Amino acid sequence: MNPKLQTFNVPVSRRADGEPWQLRFVSIEGSAPGPATAFVAGIFGDKPLATMALWGLARRLAQEPGLRGKVLLCPAANPFALEAGTRVSPDHLFLNRVFPGAASGFLTHQIAHALLGKLRDFTDCVVDLHSGTPDMALWYSYDYGDEELSASFGYTPIVTGMAQPGQLSKAFVDGGGRSVLVEFGGGALGDVAVGVEGCLNVLRYREQIGGRATGPKTLPVVDSDVSIYMPSNTGVLSSVHATTAVGQPVPKGPVAYLDCPATGDRLEEFSAKREGALLMLARVSPAMVTAGQFGAAIGYPCREVRVPAA
Numbered sequence: 001m002n003p004k005l006q007t008f009n010v011p012v013s014r015r016a017d018g019e020p021w022q023l024r025f026v027s028i029e030g031s032a033p034g035p036a037t038a039f040v041a042g043i044f045g046d047k048p049l050a051t052m053a054l055w056g057l058a059r060r061l062a063q064e065p066g067l068r069g070k071v072l073l074c075p076a077a078n079p080f081a082l083e084a085g086t087r088v089s090p091d092h093l094f095l096n097r098v099f100p101g102a103a104s105g106f107l108t109h110q111i112a113h114a115l116l117g118k119l120r121d122f123t124d125c126v127v128d129l130h131s132g133t134p135d136m137a138l139w140y141s142y143d144y145g146d147e148e149l150s151a152s153f154g155y156t157p158i159v160t161g162m163a164q165p166g167q168l169s170k171a172f173v174d175g176g177g178r179s180v181l182v183e184f185g186g187g188a189l190g191d192v193a194v195g196v197e198g199c200l201n202v203l204r205y206r207e208q209i210g211g212r213a214t215g216p217k218t219l220p221v222v223d224s225d226v227s228i229y230m231p232s233n234t235g236v237l238s239s240v241h242a243t244t245a246v247g248q249p250v251p252k253g254p255v256a257y258l259d260c261p262a263t264g265d266r267l268e269e270f271s272a273k274r275e276g277a278l279l280m281l282a283r284v285s286p287a288m289v290t291a292g293q294f295g296a297a298i299g300y301p302c303r304e305v306r307v308p309a310a
Contacts, residue, residue, distance in 0.1 A: 003067045004029045012114045026073040028061050034069025036123040043096045045081025049131035053195025068208045072122050099171035126179045128169050132186010135284040139247030142181040144173045150180045152205035153198040154215035154307045161224035187243025204309045213310040220301035229270035229295040231258050239285040250279045256296040
C-alpha cells in the first residue's frame, strides 16, 4: 500500500488583501509504525533548488510502499522571502537568524515561531535543507553535535563548530531535538537529485525506508577550520574554480580575485594557504559584487566519518 499524503496550511499573520500568510505542509504517512522525520526548505527566498528537491522527495515517497512512520515536509518555509526572491525577508530580517521567533511582532519572527512550533509537535528530528543560488554553489553540512545524523545525508562534507544563534537547527537542538543543516548545489549544479537522494539516505538511517545509503561511504569532517572570503570592496569577482568543483579538493594557491572595473587594478586575492583544502563555496564569474557579499569559502578537513547505512 502506498503512503497516505495530506497537505495542510498553518496561517501566520495577514496580508494587505485580507488573506493570511501561511505555511504549507505535506504529511506523508506510511502503512507501518515508525519514527517521524521532518524536512524543511525555502528558509531563504533566493534558494529555490532545495524547495524543488523536497517536492521531488514527496513524489518519491508517494510511491514508497515500504515507508514506516511519518514524514513532514515544509518546502516553502519562508513565503515572505520566496515571493520577493531574496535572501533577506522584506522586513529586513534573515529568517535563519531569528529562531525561536515570537508569536507577535515582525512577520519573520512570527514565521519562525509557527514553523518551530509545528516541527516540535511532530518530530524529534529535522533536516533543514538549503542550497546554492543560480550564481553561487555550496557543498557542505553544518553539524549540531550529532555527527551520525549529519553523516547520514551522505554526499556533503561535515562542518562542526559553526552553529549560529537564531538558526532553525540550533533552536531545535537547544529544545532537545536532533537536526542538521545541509547546503548543496547551485551555480552549474542545478539538479535536485543529490537533495532528494540525501533526504532518502536520512530516512534509511532512521529505518523508515529500506536499502543502503547512496553516495560515498565516508565523508570528510572540517572542525571549524573554514576560511570565508567576503570582499571588502566593490569590484569584479573572478573564481579560479568552477561551481562544479564545490565539495572537491583544491590546490594551495589562488581561489578568487577581485578587480576594479574602472581601473583594472587587482584589489584583493583570496587563496588557500596550504594543501588539503576543500572548496565549499564558489561563485559563477565574472560577477559584480559589493563589500560583504559571499565570494568563496574553503575548509580544511582533519578526519573522515563513515556514512551510516552505507
